Amino acid sequence: MLQPIVARVIGALTGFASxxxxxxxxxxxxGASEQQAASGLLILCLAQAILAMVFSWRYRMPLSFSWSTPGAAMLIASEGVTGDFSAAVGAFIVCGVLLALTGLWPALGRAMTAIPTPLASAMLAGILFPMCLAPITAAVDLPMFALPVVLVWLVLYRLAPRWAVPAAMVVTVIVVGIAAGDQWADGASLLPQFSLVLPTLDPAVIVSLGVPLYIVTMAGQNVPGFAVLTTFGYPAPPVAPILIGSGLISAAGAFVGGHVNNLAALSAAIMAGPDAHPDRDKRWVATFSGGAAYILLGLGAGAATAVVAAAPPVLITAAAGLALFGAFIAALVSAFGETQHRLAAAVTFLVVVSGVVIVGIGSAFWGLIAGGVVMAWLMGRRPSIA
Incomplete structure (x- = not known):
């Protein structure tokens, strides 16, 4: 039983570092303050630990959970939509409620999966695009800081791909530490603590952040996560309980700054495969022990936030961009794989990348609308106006 425990602890460490x-x-x-961001990271760690431990034990399946990394990237891309964190928290709560409703109300799940894959993938690619440009920008603006990070990532991507992103993050922390000296933790609280945020329900922010966050989380995390389990020969996973549980805990966690938790996709492939344990029936131990590891990692949320706060923003965005290259490539391939839908996907991608804000609503939403209209027109259907 030692193999799955070691595998998941390593997986938790690399997932967190990545x-x-x-x-x-x-x-x-x-719009979160440094303290609120640390609180959000803490609750996200604890929530995914609880979800993984409870569901893995209950169903004896390797059910891995994580925070929504594409969702966090979307928040970065949507900077400026709101500077009021309470409004963002309101959008996070709506996203969690939508996830729970998807489990309770199958029709909502069917409506979400009815969004054409090329459009959903193009939206995700558009969200990730500015971040994937950041390593280039940082290498030009801050070559002494950024180039070591990029070089370590590139070398290990060739020699040990699984360790490329965690190693790049470690180098980033080292570079930040050297640049900031012994002042990096000044004014920061390194002890784990929650920061309560009372939500504001702003319709424009809900449409700009909450709804796209829900779509990205479902399309980029939950749907692939379920598919991974099926690929490794597991019986149909408990879809409704997983969506209800992750949705409710996400909505509750939003009150202390967390954005959303979901079924893991990338780490699920590691935990559900033979690397975790030769015996498929014992792989659930890996996700259970990984949940325990995330409780300990969550205790370091304050220190992690202080490191990020001490770094030049472009350097953190560059490191994040390296971590998202794989997701960006996969989204592009999925978006432009079907010849007949490439124009609609391109329109979606370009509108999202443009960053336009219309009537207070961000470009992720308008990209889906524009791409949907183009797709409907080219397929010979008159676009309906809601």
Missing amino acids: SFAIVIAGLRAS
Whole structure:
């Protein structure tokens, strides 16, 4: 039983190192203070630990949970939509409620999956595009800081791909530490603590952040997560309980700054495969022990937030961009794989990348609308106006 425990502890460490900076940067871009961002990271760690331990034990399946990394990237891309974190928290709560409703009301799940894959993928690619440009920008603006990070990532991507992103994050932390000296933790609270945020329900922010966050989380995390389990020969996973549980805990966690938790996709492939344990029936132990590891990692949320706050923003965005290259490539391939829908996907992608804000609603929403209208027109159907 030692193999799955070791595998998941390593997986938790690499997963945390690969994307914690993205989460913190996303929360800060939504208007969170340093303390609120640390609180959000803490609750996200604890929530995914609880979900993984409870569901893995209950169903004896390797059910891995994580925060929504594409969702955090979307928050970074949507910076400026709101500077009021209470409004962002209101959008996070709506996203969690929508996830829970998807489990309770199958019709909502069918409506979400009815969004054409090329459009959903193009939206995700458009959200990730500015972040994937950041390593280039940082290498030009801050070559002494950014080039070591990029070079370590590139070398390990060739020699040990699984360790490329965590190693790049470690180098980023080292570079930040060297640049900030012993002042990096000044004024920061390194002890774990929650910061209560009373939500504001702003319709424009809900449409700009809450709804796209729900779509990205379902399309980019939950749907692939369910597919991974099926690929490795597991029986149909308990879809409704997972969506209801993750949705409710996300809505509750939003009150202390978390954006959303969901079924893991990338780490699920590791935990559900033979690397976790040769015996498929014992792989659930890996996700259970990984949940325990995330409780300990959550205790370091304050220190992690202080490191990110001490870094030049472009350097953190660059490190996050390296972590998202794989997701960006996969989204592009999915968006432009079907010849007949490439124009609609391109329109969606370009509108999202443009960053336009119309009547207070951000470009992720308008990209889907524009792409949907183009797709409907080219397929010979008159676009309906709601």
